[in-house]
Amino acid sequence: MIRWAKPEDAEALAQVFYAAVHEGPSLYTAAQRASWLPHPPEGQAWAERLAPLQVAVAEVSTEIVGFMGLGTDGYVDFAFVHPAHQGTGVFRRLSGHIEAQARAAAEPRLWTHASLMAQPAFQAMGFSIIHHETVQRAGESLQRAKMEKTLR
Numbered sequence: 001m002i003r004w005a006k007p008e009d010a011e012a013l014a015q016v017f018y019a020a021v022h023e024g025p026s027l028y029t030a031a032q033r034a035s036w037l038p039h040p041p042e043g044q045a046w047a048e049r050l051a052p053l054q055v056a057v058a059e060v061s062t063e064i065v066g067f068m069g070l071g072t073d074g075y076v077d078f079a080f081v082h083p084a085h086q087g088t089g090v091f092r093r094l095s096g097h098i099e100a101q102a103r104a105a106a107e108p109r110l111w112t113h114a115s116l117m118a119q120p121a122f123q124a125m126g127f128s129i130i131h132h133e134t135v136q137r138a139g140e141s142l143q144r145a146k147m148e149k150t151l152r
Helices: 007-022 030-036 043-050 090-104 119-124
Strands: 002-004 054-060 063-070 076-081 109-115 128-137 140-150
Touching: 002 090, 007 030, 007 043, 007 054, 007 063, 007 076, 030 128, 030 140, 054 090, 063 090, 076 090, 076 109, 090 109, 090 119, 109 119, 119 128, 119 140
Parallel strands: none
Antiparallel strands: 002 054, 054 063, 063 076, 109 140, 128 140
16 A cells, blocks of 8 residues: 555664664675664654655554655655565555656656666656766765656
8 A cells, every 4th residue: 555654654764764774685795784774764864854745654464564755846855765675566656656746746757866776766667867967975975866757
């Protein structure tokens, strides 16, 4: 089931985020993953980070297994699926929910900064790579891609 997140989901979302970065298959080293997300986000800072987004949540038997956020400008933020549920269509269902919301808001495009692991999933949803870039996190270089999908 896909639904919109509630404030009380914040801790479960943080756990999915952390598990997806640290426990799933990865194209990043352990040091890169630790620099990206050294611990699960928590508290007021995490709540404030999620607050401006419309966050779609995927549940299986009432357990949150994935989430994806939509910013006001069509920016897709936090596209994460728990490793135990990757490859089961959760990403596709979340993406469809976010895209429908963006279309309803008359957004001309969706765009994101996708990790190496997320790029194929975004491409399968019709996103194209605009350019590759490297960002620095706690002394580590992480590669990602700016991706975009035109909606009109």
